[in-house]
Amino acid sequence: MAKKSSRDRVNNEVNAGSMADIAFLLLIFFLVTTTIDVDKGITVKLPPWSEDEPDITKLNKRNVYSVLVNAQNQLLVRGDLANVDELRENAKEFIMNPQKKEDLAEKPTKAIISLKNDRGTNYKTYLEVYNELKAAYNELWDAECQRLYGVPYSEDLPIAYRKEIKKKIPFVLSEAEPTNFGEE
Amino acid sequence: MSKFSKKRGKASPAISTASxxxxxxxxxxxxxVVTVMxxxxxxxxxxxxxxxELQKLEQKSLVNYIYVxxxxxxxxxxxxxxxxxQLNDAFVKGSLENEIPIFLEKHRIKVPEAQRPRxxxxxxxxxxxxxxxxxxxxTALRKSNQLKVNYSARIRAN
Structure with missing residues (x-):
């Protein structure tokens, strides 16, 4: 009895030294398997499916900003060859029309961007063009937001603010069915 | 002073590794927590x-992935x-218009009903x-009424 009590006194604590090793092992496992890549991308809303093609011929020509990307990844903006680098500024001018030109959009709410590509267009080019058009709108929203509320536009803004801005400058991008050129 | 030095002398030199x-x-x-398998x-x-112009995808459980x-x-x-x-672990063998709705539905039933529109x-x-x-x-996505789409992209350093 006396012997037992002496043993109790010696080993009354579990040796926690190896606990660290076990934890290390697990830690290293998770370190190796972790991929901290947050998923980011351009969010779009596709139009609902309908059998018949929408008719855009009824629209006033000055309100339509047509962008065509062909299978050679060249850009045709409103009938002229263009470069991706100029697209953003060009689109911004078209939407806002600060000088009230005859051939640009009447007002931002009427502006429509029409994007059309070939089946052979490179996805990279397509996304680049889409990115520029989205960027044009983002910059306009930003400017409008600064003017109205004095803060830059972001997704964290109250929904009422965002609605107000999007009502003034709506993002209207219509994508036509691609033409069957250059499909591999 | 002597009191201090005495105490120090007696203390064991090993750092406690208990923490x-x-x-x-x-x-x-x-x-x-941060690991995504x-x-x-x-x-x-x-x-x-x-x-x-990137946006973060917030809730991982509400996202399904299509690889091309x-x-x-x-x-x-x-x-x-x-x-x-590629959907899940395999290539699409039949037509996209048949397989994508099945793939979407398989994911959809795992999501609570209230969150399905998201x-x-x-x-x-x-x-x-x-x-x-x-x-x-x-086109297949539009036909199965899955309209929220995110084109995955990396951030471009300006």
Missing amino acids: LPDIIFMLLFFFM RNSELLIDVVVPEAT GRPKEKYRNTYGTSPRV ITTSLRVDGDVTMGIVQDVK
């Missing part, structure tokens, strides 16, 4: 293009080099793929 497991566990929990092995090469790209080197003998669509499809498409196949995927 080490706690620290390691803390790190462990951090990594356990790759749920599907990629059979294709996907290098997503770069862009600037060319088969990896080791699968080229069996599957060729032309771009293909389901997003993330398109992870290789930059070198032509629009034809992407368009087919988009």
Whole structure:
């Protein structure tokens, strides 16, 4: 009895030294398997499916900003060859029309961007063009937001603010069915 | 003064490692929380293009992934080099219009009903793929009424 009590006194604590090793092992496992890549991308809303093609011929020509990307990844903006680098500024001018030109959009709410590509267009080019058009709108929203509320536009803004801005400058991008050129 | 030196002399020189497991566990929990296990092995090469106007995909459970790209080197003998669509762990064998709705539905039933309208499809498409196949995927998505789509991209350093 006396012997037992002496043993109790010696080993009354579990040796926690190896606990660290076990934890290390697990830690290293998770370190190796972790991929901290947050998923980011351009969010779009596709139009609902309908059998018949929408008719855009009824629209006033000055309100339509047509962008065509062909299978050679060249850009045709409103009938002229263009470069991706100029697209953003060009689109911004078209939407806002600060000088009230005859051939640009009447007002931002009427502006429509029409994007059309070939089946052979490179996805990279397509996304680049889409990115520029989205960027044009983002910059306009930003400017409008600064003017109205004095803060830059972001997704964290109250929904009422965002609605107000999007009502003034709506993002209207219509994508036509691609033409069957250059499909591999 | 003498009191201090006496005490110091008696104290054991070893640093207590009792709190080490706690620290390691803390790190462990951090990594356990941020870890996302790759749920599907990629059979294709996907290098997503770069862009600037990116939005984060918030809730991982509300996202399903569609991969488009060319088969990896080791699968080229069996599957060729032309771009293909991968859902979960396998290539689409039949037509996209049949398989994509099934794929979407399989994901949808796992999501609580209230959150279903917020389901997003993330398109992870290789930059070198032509629009034809992407368009087919988009059409299939539209037909199955999955309209929230995210074109996955990397951030471009300006």
